[in-house]
Amino acid sequence: MCHAVYQILFWLWMLLYSGSRVSCLQMSNCNKTEVTMIRGMELLTSLTLSNCSLPHLENAFFMRFGHLLHLELQHSGLSSLEDFSLHSLPRLQSLSFAHNSLSKLRSWSSEPLEALVSLDLSHNRLSSLDAHSFVLYPQLQMLDLGSNQINQIADDTFYGLSHLKHLQLNGNRMMLIDGSQFHGLHRLSSLMLQHNLIEGVDPGAFESNTHLRSLRLDGNLLNCLQFLTQSGLARLVHLNLANNLLRKLEPQGFVTNVELQDLDLSRNNFTELTKESLVGLDSLERLNISHNILSHIEDGSLESLASLLQVDASFNQLTSVSESLFHANTQLEEIILSHNRIRDISPKLMQYQTHLRHLKLDGNALIEASFLQRLPPALNRLSLIVDLSSNRLQSVNLNSLLHFGHINLADNHWSCAWLVKNLLLRAPPSLNFARNWSLLSDWSEDLTKVQGIDCIEDARNRSIVLLSIGEVIHSKVQCAKSFDELNPAPPPLTWPKIPTDRFDSRSVIIWMLVAIAITFACLRWLRRFVDRKEQSKRKLKAINEVVS
Template structure:
């Protein structure tokens, strides 16, 4: 017996703690059988458990379950009645296991089941009436299996099925009986298979089909599109196939189609009536083909078209009236072709244009932008003319666009410098990103620059906004920088630092003179103070003279004595 995890023991031993939803991970069969109060559970999720085989009536105690997931558990076999008792189950997922055989797994139909997920298993064949025990099924997920065979009536008994996923399998052919009886089927995904042919009657009874994915297959013919079962189709993805040609009126019965993806095929031409009948089409993608010719009237019927992508083809020119009837266009992508010139009338009727991408072409002039509709709100227009051959443009009429990308063109240096010195708005971009290495610090620096030509010489201009340079404060003096004779100029993108001291020589001399003056003044004041003290002492001595009481008598000389 396997040791029980603490969380499961608490759940089993606790009578007061009752839940309606339970998730277990890294469990085993014994732990699942010991779950208590199963009559209260409505949702059970088992993931990464050790449950390779389920016996009959394994979930019979979980008769109140509405949601059951058993994923990533190595499940390879279920006995005939393993799901007995799950009469209320609405969602069942057995995905990411090793199932190779599909059975009913119940003695009575699971009448409440609406969603069944069997994806990422090893199923290789769908037998007749495989899903009959699930009459209320609305979504069936069989993607990423190994299915290469579907017997007739495999989906019999599923009148309510709306979403069917068969992508990521090994189907090579779609037979007319595969989806028979699925009258409410709304979306069908069969991409990433090996399908090279589709019978005409394959979707005859699927009159409610709205989304069909056939991308990443081997289709070369689209004849099946003319059947009436696809009349209400809205989304159709045919990308990454081998379609070489669109036959006239091929889409004439798909009058509700809004999204059509034909990218990554082998188309070489867009004929006059190739897209006729698509009166509701809003998004068309024919990028990454080999289209070199577009008929002047090939888009005439697409009056509701909002987006068109013809990038990565081989177009050299565009008919000036190609978009004449497409007045609702908001996005036109013609990037990465070989277009050398456009007429001023090319986009003159596009009043709702928001995005125009012409990068990666060979345009030498941008005069066609002068012919834009006067009713167009140019403030919301994004124009990409990068990577062309423009030498100069009339910027005065282009400054009010929401964004104008002019990077990586063959600009005339004189014209470029004259316009760069002007204060251009941030919506106009000439620069392309560069990555350089600073010669002094060896650090990688991201900058912006512009290429231009002057005669036969090519130049590069680095764009540097001085106001945005960070000012770094450092206390280290850089006075000892040496002069490198082999590289006398300062390194790129580095401003020379001028060493400055707090006191220069002039200040030192001034302060020395001030100090000497102060010293002389101090000595002079000290001398006056000493002289004053000496005079004061002498005056005091004269005032204190002593006179004796002895009377003074004059002295006589010898003559007087005789």
């Protein structure tokens, strides 16, 4: 019954569609018969089919869709296409078979699809790529093969793709990048190889990719970076090597990557940075070396990074930082040293940082913050955000912290006596000492959100809860009645005199009626006066007519 109703609604929709002559069509939960029965298909330029039942496509399946520019067939269980299923689509520009079950890659056309510039085959079951797989797509610029099961790529797989700019092979099972897999892709701009099983990269793997600007190799098993010394990566701008097995950086390993701006080395096994580690990165703006096991950063390691804007060395094992570490990095806007073991910060560390906007030192072992008083005068403190939470501060000079954008001081080892003495006056909004708690109050069974400050008194942990009692009582407690209905209080001995005004509402009404009566009388007299004037004019006119 439901199927019959659905068929009727579908044919009614098809009738309406054939009259409206639309150029874009989206269908879901359809089958092969419904697709082949679309009327006006020769006028369509965009067709999207999702969650349909289309496991197999025959030859020339889209024969009557000759004007298609965009074709998407996703989440439809597609597992196979015959050799010429895409025949007669000469104008097709983008094609997506993503989120299906394809296990074999073919050209699927008897003639080149010379207008095709984007092909998406991600989230399928492809396991290997044969030579000349894309030879019939000579104008292809974007190819997405991500999230498949690819573990083997033939040498000439991408033969003929001289215009390819973006290639995605992420989320596969590749183990080795050899020297010929990407040969001939002279215009390749971005290459995504993250989340594979890559253990090694041949030194000449990217030798012909002289226009490569973005390379992602994060989430692999790399332990060596010798391939970076090749001239093919001289124009690289973004490089992501996070989450690998790297232990050290070879001296002058980046000397050829003169245009690199973003370098992500996080989540590896680096133990130190030396003076030679980052030599050659004159254009580097963002360096991420967080989540390693760094215990030492050699003085001068960042000296060559004159353009550096952001450095992230959080979640390491640093116990100290050289006072001249950032002296050459005068453009720094963000310094992140969170979650290390730093006990002391030299007042000279940031004496040249006039552009600093964010300073994150939370999760360390700092016992004082006097370095904030030695920041350069040219630095705009009102735009600076500092995070000193989760350290071991016992007290700070509040007067020196009043002109910052925001300073987070929560969760430190404050002295209770110092807190009581210095927080009698309300702290400015730019200083945050407290952390949020959930408190079960006596006024209500609900959990009341409050703020509190932990402190230490006589080697014992204390907590100061910050409450505005007036606001809590006003919001949580209903005021009691101020009198007893059964025994009301006696009236006062002398009642206060209530001033009265003789010009009461009755007088107002009387005067209004008088004014109305006078107004009508005046109008009536005016009417009579006009009538008399008219009669006089008529009499005078009649006399003149008789005389003449």
